[in-house]
Amino acid sequence: MCAVLSNQPEVPLVAAPDPKPRSRPRAGLTFLGRLPRTERAYIADALRTETVGGMLLLIAAITALAWANTPLSHSYESxxxxxxxxxxxxxxxSVEHWAADGLIAVFFFVAGIELKRELVAGELRNPRAAALPVIAALCGMAAPAVVYAVVNAVSGGSMDGWAVPTATDIAFALAVLAVIGTSLPSALRAFLLTLAVVDDLFAILIIAVFFAGKIHFAALGGAVLGLVVFWLLLRMNVRGWYxxxxxxxxxxxxxxxxxxHATIAGVAMGLMLRCTRREGESHSPGEHIEHLVRPFSAGFAVPLFALFAAGVSVSGSALGDVFSRPETLGVVLGLVVGKAVGIFGGTWLTARFTRxxxxxDLAWADVFAVSALAGIGFTVSLLIGELAFTGDTALTGEIKASVFVGSVIAAVISSILLRLRNRKYQAICLAEETDDELSAETGRSERTGAAGGDEDSRA
Structure with missing residues (x-):
């Protein structure tokens, strides 16, 4: 059972490098030069893990905060x-614009591939199995929006930010789960991944429907035509990154x-890739391309987006305003309370009143811990916050601060809950291992006694 409880690592799509490569002369490393193949493979594999990607994202966010709140803040703005x-x-x-509209499209491209894989070969393939995480994700987006709307309706705030707390940051959430939940059931990671993928899908739809600017139909027609060409080339099995x-x-x-919003192009192309394996294939084209692009997304695109999206001026008064202004309070409560109540409530009601x-392998306490973990909004919440309050620089900065506060609170609460659950499963594993050892020892003693009895009878 302990093997079932542990998180299973993903199987790499390419063969691991030879641990003892043949010796050959190597030139000295050049500063900012191209790394040897073994080092490149090692770095790429590291960037494919949620822990490393989440840590880089966190480092970029902390760097942005420090840079924007020091005497060097003018250089950050420049x-x-x-x-x-x-x-x-x-x-x-602007560089900030390139990060928010360009690099983040790479993140959504990878999210599109993950969604396609879940639809054709994962939890979302079976409608009955997919019902639970899909409904949980929908409730986990609706409840934060309702919490935000109620807070702002009562206090007379702006309703423009209703979508900000609806998103879950899959990179951060999976990183926290990977670091803390070493002994948690692997089914918990699958539940969170499916939940986050569905969350990403509806976040993309929210961006496309509610935050589209003035539509230029000529450019839109050209984009649609380009996507059709992309799809046709894939169906014709045309190869070549160039x-x-x-x-x-x-x-x-x-x-x-x-x-x-340009991220729609990224997710659309991700969804077009084939994620099913044909006879003789060790991996599908979608899996292969995701394997290649994920290090760039996790190691460069998302951290750079965070670096230029998270640089807000944070002072004692600004943090105090997070809990006093209705727009920012609505975001914090939406992420911390709305996400946990929505996901857990949706899951429980679906399990209670449907088949x-x-x-x-999961307990309801595990589900609640993951529901709280989904309150880490960060990347997509920052993006929606910028889109929701475009033109109001001061309020945009305050919304970003509220996303930070809400995500940190959700991370702390969920970390405590997950650690408690992790200890519970570790105790179960230890007890089972002790029972196995006692059973083995008892068996050996019985066999020894039986052998001694046989010798006595022969004597």
Whole structure:
């Protein structure tokens, strides 16, 4: 049973490097030069783990906060506002804008592949099995929005930020679970992953429906045509990164100029990839591309987005305002209370009044701990916060601060709950191992006694 309780590592899609490579002369390493293959493989594999990706995201956020709250804050603003890119193509954007609209599209591209994999080969393939996490995810997005709306309706705040606390940061949440839940059931990680993937899907729909700008139909038509070409090339089994990468950039640029948020292009292309294996394939194209792109997403795209999205001025008075202003209080309560109540309540009601059941390896206390963990909004919440209050710099900064506060509170509460559950499962494993040892010792004693009796009878 202890093997079932432990989190199972993902099987790599490529063969591990030879632990004892053949010796050969190596030139000295050049500063900022290309690393040897073994080192590149090691770094890429590390970046594919949730723990490393979550830590890089956390380091980038802390760096942004420190940079924006020191005497060097003017340099942070200068770098964030520095513009580059071809103006003739409508892409002369600030560094902050490139991070929020460009690099984050890579994150959503990977999220699109994960969603496709879950739909065709994972928990979402079976409608009965998918019902529980899907309903839990929907309730986990509806409840925070309701909490935000109630707080702002009572206090006369703005309703524009209702979607900010609806998102879950899959990287942070899985990183916390990986660090703390070493002995938790593997089914808990599967539940959280499915929950977060569905959450990402509806977050993308929210961005597309509620935060689209003025639609430019010519650019939108070009983006749709580019996506069709992308799909046709995939169905024709055309290979070559030199074809797909330029086409992906064109699709992104057209989607950005259409007024629809550019991340939609990323998730659309991710969903088009085939994630089922054919005869003779060790992995599907979607799995292979995700394996290649994830290190770039986790090690560069998402941390850089956090670096230029999380740099808000935080003072004692600003933190006090988080709990006094209705918009920011609604975000904090939505993430901490709304997420936990919505996900746990949706799961319990679905299991209580339908035929859906939670995994037999999970207890309701495990589900509540994961429900609290889903309150870590961070990446997508910051993105939606910027879209919801575009033009109001002061309120945008306060909303970002509230996302930080709410995510930290949710992380602390869920970490305590997960640690308690982890100790519980560790105790179960230890008790089972002790019972096995006692049973083995008893068996050996019985066999020894029987052998002695046989010798006596023969004598």
């Amino acid at each position: 770098v964030s506002d520095f513009h580059l890119g071809p103006g003739a193509l409508g892409l002369h954007l 074809i797909y990468v330029p086409l992906a950039l064109i699709n992104w640029g057209l989607m950005y100029n259409s007024g629809v 859906a059941e939670i995994n037999k």
